[in-house]
Structures are given as structure tokens and as C-alpha cells.
Amino acid sequence: MEPILEIKGVEKQFPGCKALQGVDMTIPEGEILGLLGPNGSGKTTLLKIIAGLLQPTAGSVGQRDGGFDPSGLCKARASISFCPDTLKFPSWMRVRDVFEFYRNMYPDFSLSRADELMRILELSALENKAVRSLSKGMQERLALAATFSR
DSSP, rough: EEEEEEEEEEEEETTEEEEEEEEEEEEEETTTOOOOTTSSSSSHHHHHHHHHOOOOOOEEEEEEEEEGGGGGGGHHHTOOOOOOTTTTOOTOOBHHHHHHHHHHHHHHTHHHHHHHHHTTTTOOOGTTTTGGOOOOOHHHHHHHHHHHHH
């Protein structure tokens, strides 16, 4: 199977902390990948670099688009949906507003998929509720529904 993402020598240095050192990885198209490791091992940092939310200190991340092109990561953002463990929505937003925000932000966002996920995740009855009124677990379900609707 052809690789869809190639990570070469990725490093990330924060002040006083080397989060990643020499990460090499090739991810084949159609594969499901799990990142396992102890707290503080750099899993989230690597995912943020792949999603284009952080820049590596060294190395490159490239997506196949007529060859591997590290500068093609801007194109990769259109096909990567990232849900951090601390995704926060403005407290004044209603559940439905979150989906409208995502629809305006991402051309590939599907309102019909969002509606289906709201039903599956038991959020439908809450669509007019403010995000601030949701429990932490319901806010996490909302984040997943918004992420998976891309």
C-alpha cells in the first residue's frame, strides 16, 4: 500500500523541554494508527505537528500529493481533522452554533453527518442548549461529533 503521510526526523523543542527527538514514520493509506506512550512522551505534540497546528523544530512531515512535499501540509490540513483532548468552545455558543461554526470554517464539514452523530451520541435533545450548560462528558461528545463530521 502507498504511504499517505511521511514523517522524517521530526523534532520539537520547547523552552527547557525536548518533546520529540528524531521521529520517523510512514503511514500507509487506509491504515488506522494508534499512538501509545506515557504522559509527556510527545503524542499530542506529534499530532499537532501533523495537523499543522505546530511547526517542528527540525525534520519534515509530508503528505502524498503528487509526491511527498513538506510544504504541501497546507493542503493536508484540508484532509486532517484533529480533536485535542482539551477542545473548548465559547461558552455562549449553543450546540447547533458549534456545527455552524465548523461548517463555515471547513468546506468538507457535513451537517447531515453532524445530525447523524448528534443522534448517535445522544446530543439531539441538547442542540439549543448553551455549551456552558453541558457536562464535561457531553462537551467531549460534542467535540467528537464536530471533528467526525468532516
